[in-house]
Amino acid sequence: MQDLVAKPASDKPDELNTITRSGQSIFMSVYKTKVGDQCWLITITWCKNMLLHGLSVSIDGPQAESKCKFELKPWYFWRKQGSKSFVLDGKAIDVFWDLKSAKFHGETEPSSEYYVAVVCDEEVVLLLGDMKKDAYRKTGCRPSLNDPVLVSRKEHVFGKKRFSTRVKFHETGRFHEISIESKNTSTDHGLDSEMEIRIDGHLMIDVKHLQWKFRGNECINFKKVNIEVYWDVHDWLFSPGIRHAFFIINLTSPAAASSAASPAMISSQGFESGGVYEFCLFLYAWKLE
Numbered sequence: 001m002q003d004l005v006a007k008p009a010s011d012k013p014d015e016l017n018t019i020t021r022s023g024q025s026i027f028m029s030v031y032k033t034k035v036g037d038q039c040w041l042i043t044i045t046w047c048k049n050m051l052l053h054g055l056s057v058s059i060d061g062p063q064a065e066s067k068c069k070f071e072l073k074p075w076y077f078w079r080k081q082g083s084k085s086f087v088l089d090g091k092a093i094d095v096f097w098d099l100k101s102a103k104f105h106g107e108t109e110p111s112s113e114y115y116v117a118v119v120c121d122e123e124v125v126l127l128l129g130d131m132k133k134d135a136y137r138k139t140g141c142r143p144s145l146n147d148p149v150l151v152s153r154k155e156h157v158f159g160k161k162r163f164s165t166r167v168k169f170h171e172t173g174r175f176h177e178i179s180i181e182s183k184n185t186s187t188d189h190g191l192d193s194e195m196e197i198r199i200d201g202h203l204m205i206d207v208k209h210l211q212w213k214f215r216g217n218e219c220i221n222f223k224k225v226n227i228e229v230y231w232d233v234h235d236w237l238f239s240p241g242i243r244h245a246f247f248i249i250n251l252t253s254p255a256a257a258s259s260a261a262s263p264a265m266i267s268s269q270g271f272e273s274g275g276v277y278e279f280c281l282f283l284y285a286w287k288l289e
Helices: 013-022 132-140 236-239 262-270
Strands: 023-034 038-048 053-061 068-073 081-086 091-098 117-122 123-129 150-159 162-168 175-187 188-199 202-208 214-223 223-232 242-255 277-285
Touching: 023 123, 038 123, 053 091, 053 117, 068 081, 068 091, 068 123, 068 223, 091 132, 117 132, 123 132, 150 162, 162 277, 175 277, 188 223, 202 214
Parallel strands: 150 277
Antiparallel strands: 023 038, 023 150, 038 053, 053 068, 081 091, 091 117, 117 123, 162 175, 175 188, 188 202, 214 223, 223 242, 242 277
8 A cells, every 4th residue: 555645735827816816824734644544634624814714625636636625714603613524435424513613813713612523434534623522522523543643734824923833743742833023133244135944933943144045954953853854945035026935844753543553553554653753844934125
């Protein structure tokens, strides 16, 4: 069986133009799940503009043609709770959601009082949100024996000088804030561009003379997590209008193995090979004047 590798969805010019015009923040999370003896990728996408929120769920099976998707974008009151059914690779799939009381606190994805559940073979293979009891009661299904793993995330965020996001260093850990700030500093030779990258307020990367180092990478370690950061901020410095920089943040840390999964099962399924949790963030930081 060919394993699935999570990659960022291709950003076509028309997609980027739509994001630019709408000022729409997008959070796209990719989870690796186990269904029977197959690995599936489930992509959850939250989006937000000035007025509305949206949600879409995309499921990719092991075959290139195995894919299904539904969108709730934008949603209205009578669509904030419901379900949707599909058939993928001969398997019945149900997606349930309850967003009636979802709390966003100004963010693109909700932080509490919601659930999104994906069900297959009478198992909840993916469950997001804090209303887990409600989700299991609504679906009438048991939890999967294999915990889903968040393998990648793609975000489009907007700002003027500072951009931030939250990530987990491992599945059971807390969120950490990664912030990126670009600024100009005065020197004896005039203005100099500089970029700072912080984790939970701690300065981890300081790139001076950014106009000469607009593309680069650096490896750091924070709380036993190895972090590789790649950046391309060329358009911030040299392109007119609304423009974006691109960052890849790759995290590698010891994984907290699920109590329901044996080491042999984890290794054979490729979920946390070698007891290591890996996660990759693709961040598009759109700078506004």
